[in-house]
Amino acid sequence: MKIEQSKEGGNDMERSMESQAEESQANRQAPARGGRQGQRRQPNQPARPSARPSARPSPPPGVCVLIHGINGSPEDMRELGQILEARGYQTRNLLLPGHGTTIHDFAQTGWEMWKQAVTGAADEALAERRPVFVVGHSLGAALALSVAAERPQLAGVVALCPPVRLYDVIAKAVAAARHITPYLPAWGEDIRDRKGARLRYRRDVYHWTSTAALHTLMTALPRLRRQLPSVNVPALVIAARHDHIVPVRDGREAFELIGSERKELVVLHESFHSVTKDCERHIVNERVLAFCQAEAPRWQADA
Numbered sequence: 001m002k003i004e005q006s007k008e009g010g011n012d013m014e015r016s017m018e019s020q021a022e023e024s025q026a027n028r029q030a031p032a033r034g035g036r037q038g039q040r041r042q043p044n045q046p047a048r049p050s051a052r053p054s055a056r057p058s059p060p061p062g063v064c065v066l067i068h069g070i071n072g073s074p075e076d077m078r079e080l081g082q083i084l085e086a087r088g089y090q091t092r093n094l095l096l097p098g099h100g101t102t103i104h105d106f107a108q109t110g111w112e113m114w115k116q117a118v119t120g121a122a123d124e125a126l127a128e129r130r131p132v133f134v135v136g137h138s139l140g141a142a143l144a145l146s147v148a149a150e151r152p153q154l155a156g157v158v159a160l161c162p163p164v165r166l167y168d169v170i171a172k173a174v175a176a177a178r179h180i181t182p183y184l185p186a187w188g189e190d191i192r193d194r195k196g197a198r199l200r201y202r203r204d205v206y207h208w209t210s211t212a213a214l215h216t217l218m219t220a221l222p223r224l225r226r227q228l229p230s231v232n233v234p235a236l237v238i239a240a241r242h243d244h245i246v247p248v249r250d251g252r253e254a255f256e257l258i259g260s261e262r263k264e265l266v267v268l269h270e271s272f273h274s275v276t277k278d279c280e281r282h283i284v285n286e287r288v289l290a291f292c293q294a295e296a297p298r299w300q301a302d303a
């Protein structure tokens with residue numbers, strides 16, 4: 001199902017699949033049995049303990065592994081995580097290797113190390129035998145899709161602005177620069193609502209980017225494209241029409257290549273690359289939450 005999200009919030013839908021709505025019937029409680037009407041307990045008579053054991057708190061409806069982008073931080077996924085937690089989901093907001101320390105540590109990492117961290121977090125959550133969703137932005141989206149191709153027991157995957165090719169000029173520049181310099185100045189955050197984001201979020205990232213680490217992402221993208229047909233878990237892809245880092249065509253291509261029978265594409269018309277913090281973040285939050293709420297019961301029914 002493809003959805004073009006307009007500024008006013010209306011949806012122009014092009015359906016590539018028919019989604020089926022499922023209705024759940026609320027359980028009705030039978031009235032509790034009591035004594036005869038009018039019967040009173042004597043003032044000094046101790047109250048009898050309830051015959052029913054106290055209700056145990058229900059487990060979370062699922063676990064969401066959140067994955068930020070390259071030279072990003074868990075702060076980028078914080079608001080989305082709060083929305084999910086408010087609906088009962090447990091979140092695990094990852095800090096990818098090489099991030100949050102020094103640029104020299106960052107230069108020693110790359111695709112394989114990042115993917116290993118995401119795979120480990122997903123496997124740890126899956127061991128709890130609950131619905132698990134991997135939710136990533138940018139680099140995190142690419143990692144989430146790659147892990148989803150290898151973990152069919154996941155309840156679903158959410159890819160926000162997933163790169164599958166990137167802009168040719170960026171790929172060529174990184175390939176050339178890594179032979180000349182180990183670092184490049186980090187580009188500024190690609191966000192339309194820059195003033196609002198500065199007030200709402202704390203941005204603590206490197207001012208430089210490792211060309212070697214970036215190159216590992218570029219070289220992993222052809223392998224990712226070959227993996228996408230093996231992604232058979234339910235998938236939600238969100239892309240931004242005015243993204244200056246990952247072109248919207250990458251989101252469309254990822255959606256077309258994903259092998260899932262249940263998949264959905266949402267295209268934002270106003271946001272730039274940082275969709276979790278930009279002017280349409282409420283749409284992102286709503287769509288991700290709705291996706292998890294729809295797929296978690298299906299996973300439990302099939303488990």
